[in-house]
Amino acid sequence: MGKGERIFITAKLTEYIKVGRNDLIEQYVFLTTSHDGYGSITAAFTPVRIVCQNTLNAAFRNQQNSIKIRHTASAVERLKQAHQLMGITSRLAEEMEQLYNHWAKIxxxxxxxxxxxxxxxxxxxxxxxxxxxxxxxxxxxxxxxxxxxxxxxxxxxxxxxxxxxxxxxxxxxxxxxxxxxxxxxxxxxxxxxxxxxxxxxxxxxxxxxxxxxxxxxxxxxxxx
Structure with missing residues (x-):
């Protein structure tokens, strides 16, 4: 992004969020950072509805869908934050599936x-x-x-x-x-x-x- 000073990566997870019988939502982790060393790494859970490539970003009940990782963090700290991110994706995916299936019936x-x-x-x-x-x-x-x-x-x-x-x-x-x-x-x-x-x-x-x-x-x- 910009002139190359910021980069982003998306990593597709293996599980799907399923709404109804066949409306599938893919799960991604989105990461962005800068090459200048000043900004932190932002990692976010990003679901995408397959049928229309629609990104469904949402924070649930004051629960954020992203975390920030400092460039200066130690390897141990980064591992802890990676574990935190995967916990976020697991919880949000479960909540999303329940909520969207409920909404589909309203x-x-x-x-x-x-x-x-x-x-x-x-x-x-x-x-x-x-x-x-x-x-x-x-x-x-x-x-x-x-x-x-x-x-x-x-x-x-x-x-x-x-x-x-x-x-x-x-x-x-x-x-x-x-x-x-x-x-x-x-x-x-x-x-x-x-x-x-x-x-x-x-x-x-x-x-x-x-x-x-x-x-x-x-x-x-x-x-x-």
Whole structure:
């Protein structure tokens, strides 16, 4: 990345997260570091839904999906942190499989999906207030067009028509994350990688994840 001062590596794990009968999510460990010796090594658990190459990064209930390893750490410290990372992947994979299978069984209608998208894609408090007060004329055309693109992806993408995603909460979550992976145009692949792994795409995906968690508990009343 950049002019070569930062590098990244992805390592594919052998196990899959399985949603429904055949919706498989591959598990990866993503590592990035710099050649200048100043930054730490970041190691993250990164699941990817095979059917649409959709990266499903999410932190669960204050449990992070990544750790930082200092360049100056001793070999013993690094081994401890590697063990910690594999523990994170094991716990998160188990939680993800249970949660996504649960979400795949929860129904959500089109109006609720659109409201979830509007909130998840909101860039700030002013936009959220306008949405709450239904003052859509105050919203930018850029934001409204983006919401429409995500909603169209939710309704029409082939990966959204499967038993696990069509009309389901799991599908609503995938609509937001899948938009950034498969629809949104980026200046180049480096910008796309940064956005998905630790930028805007990851933040919007995390918001969608938290909204889905809340919807699973309270149902449609969440958006009333």
């Amino acid at each position: 129904r959500i209608d089109d109006k609720q999906v659109r409201k979830l998208i509007e909130i998840a894609m909101s860039p700030g408090k002013e936009t959220l207030l306008s949405i709450k007060e239904e003052k859509f004329h105050q919203l930018s055309s850029h934001y409204l067009n983006m919401v429409e693109d995500v909603y169209q992806y939710a309704q029409s993408a082939p990966s959204q028509q499967q038993d696990t995603t069509k009309g389901s909460l799991f599908g609503a979550y995938n609509a937001v994350t899948g938009y950034f992976q498969n629809v949104r145009k980026f200046a180049n692949d480096e910008y796309k990688l940064k956005s998905i792994m630790y930028g805007t795409a990851m933040q919007r995906g995390q918001t969608a994840f938290e909204l889905c968690e809340a919807f699973a508990k309270s149902g449609g009343s969440l958006f009333n």
